[in-house]
Amino acid sequence: MKIRVVTMGRHYHETEDLPEFLELQEQASLDQAIERLRQLLPPGVDFPGSCLIALSGKHVGSIDSHSAVPLSDGDELMLLAPVAGG
């Protein structure tokens, strides 16, 4: 299956080179998708534990704590590193 990847939020420039689309085996899990993305990050860069995860527009938790939702072909996986700033 193929999913779209969107990263944004704090330190967004560090994930700029991630691919827009990710090819995964059928029935791949959310954790497998995140692990694949982690392997593609530059050395020393990682998603923070508080990074929010949304699957096709629905919030499913954070890197540290999320539901084991199944992935489907065409899903959009958004990873949002929390921002504050005043």
Place this chain on the structure above:
Amino acid sequence: MNLSPAEKERYARQLGAGVLSEEGQLNLRRSTALVTRVGGMGGPAALMLTMAGVGRVIIAHGGDLISPDLNRQVLGSEAVIGQPRAPHFADYLRSMNRFVEVDYVDHEPSDSEALELVRKSNIVLSCPPTFAERLRLNRAATEAGIPLIDAAQWGMTGTMMVVRAGLTACLQCVYPQPPPFEEFFPVVGAISSAIGSLAALEAIKILSGTGHPLFGKMLTYDGFQGRATTMELTRAVDCPCCGNL
């Protein structure tokens, strides 16, 4: 009490089909909004609420204005550098609309102060730099049972979420632990103003009873890549802030 002729003249461009009804404008006039802080995002938000005619705007912001603030803090000016922000920002807001009462708090409110301020208000616009303060305002708004709009930014990106505790995810449902604080975060003033103005628009919609507020959603704008998305937020059943509602 109806709008006076002077008020009708002032708000002529925002009264009518697709914008506010006269009743909606009166609802704004009867409302109090708390905006904390009033820097990059809260400043434009407070300005838009004042110009729109929210009856009372309470701002909270401590410290003195410094030169680097002026890439985004629209309530400041060169003349105010080195002086306390809150009274000057309040004066500027007052200068923009004689029909609006503006009060200020010149420091970061404590837990008890936040709750006291929130209880005087109909809505909270949360725009501080730390999650500790955001979560404090979220707790106060939850306890007082009023809506909260949380606006945040980093670099050229921003997020905004609209909370109605008990009915939608609250800030603590989304961030059970405060994410790390970064004191010298980068930011371009244009994103601050954009996110602050959108937060004000949501507040105006909620207070006036107009349109469809983004309750339970997080709007994200990635100005670096040029894309906007909306995320539907999920309540945490065990949330220590709103789980019992």
